[in-house]
Amino acid sequence: MGEATPTAQITVTFDRPVAGSLDRTVDAGSIFRTEPNIEGKLEWRDPVTLRLVPAKPLKPGSSYKVTVADRFEAMDGSRLAQPFEFSFAVSGPAAIGGLPVSAEEHPRFLGSQATFDVVFSSELEVSNPRNLAYLEFDKVCQTAGVVRLKITGQRTINDKDPWQYREAGGWDRNRAADPLRRVVTFAPERCAAL
């Protein structure tokens, strides 16, 4: 099963022309189907490529099955031996930044009241958020072992956020997916004596 981003477009490429001209085309809607259904614009991008541009981002963490029916002829009169099917999954929310801790930020003086903001690439919908993240303290700490983190909030990124949030994902990220990003705030379930 392939993996796609939430902003992905779905394309099917044939090995020979199918829709060669306006008077000799194949109705895309009659041969292309997704399960579950994806709303969007389905079109022939060129004579060999069928493209579905989703009307809204695909749901992170979900799976889709695409079927191309065998009820049509290519321009040379050939047909598919059988319906063509493939599946893909939309990648779930990825942790792409955060404060005060992240892949780049390693603070030296965190206090017991600290909370942790993590920027995810898309909205976080987890059935059991309690098990998502935890703090693991070294043996030398007063609170050695694991302290679970609970989610206390989730919001979009705004202009007043620090640059680490606004630029989360890197300069070469797909900026079309920026509106999907979320800042999720985690707090320790119990006070960690530091």
Place this chain on the structure above:
Amino acid sequence: MPSVVDPEATKPFLRWGFHTYGPFRMDSALCSGGPFCPTGGIRVSFTTPVRGSEVQRRIQLLPAVPFTIPDTTDESPTWYLETTLTPNTGYAVVADTAMRDVFGQRLTGNPASGLRTTGFAPLVEYEYGRLTVERNGFRTLAVKYVNVDTLVVETATVPITLESKVLQYNRWDRDDSTMARVMARAVKRKVAVTGARDKVRIFGVKLQPASAGRAGATTLQVVRVTSPRLDSAYRANMPLAIVQVTDLWPSRAHRAHRWGRVGDGNCGREAEGRGNRRLV
């Protein structure tokens, strides 16, 4: 935390490190500025961040010396105390035990730390590049030095065939093969010099007069002065002085603005120089 939150939970976990704060102590106080720190300032480190105003109010130096800090509103575990200390002197940095860090913790442990300033770094300095030195004056190249007891003077005469290339020499040129050829012929001599510690002294390197009257004689000499007390990187990069010992007098025609023709004794060749004694 998973790198990607997927229903199957198959993605690897991310681990991001951090430290929590510990007790508030003075970690160190060091004279700042590398191996030689004659006049400060002082870099004071604490184990947790402290507000600048607290450092300004609660720290004192013994013997008493005033100091300032860059920003009293800032919070940092390390502070640079801007001050002027006396060379070769011991100092104590003492913190008031009422001092608190940004978390409200009181200072624990030893509230004082000692440091000692050093003397000045050994130094040898002189004019470099293209220079003219009066034949009828002291006929010396002035070399300023501090905390060295020996000067190594290298002097090389420039062959006529290389004069034009040497005059085009720039120490930032990639190709210094011409100078390497000239300095290969250098005469090296050691000169013992005296002087009190940390006091600047000047030594005049005596230059040989050029005898341009002699056919094929050279008028330029290249001088480099170093000292064994300088570190090797410093020694390797000591600049070269390209010196012409010559007579200087104001030209009648251009008396107001320029030194006129730079004669050369009996004057086999002539060159023009402007402004002060440096030929540019």
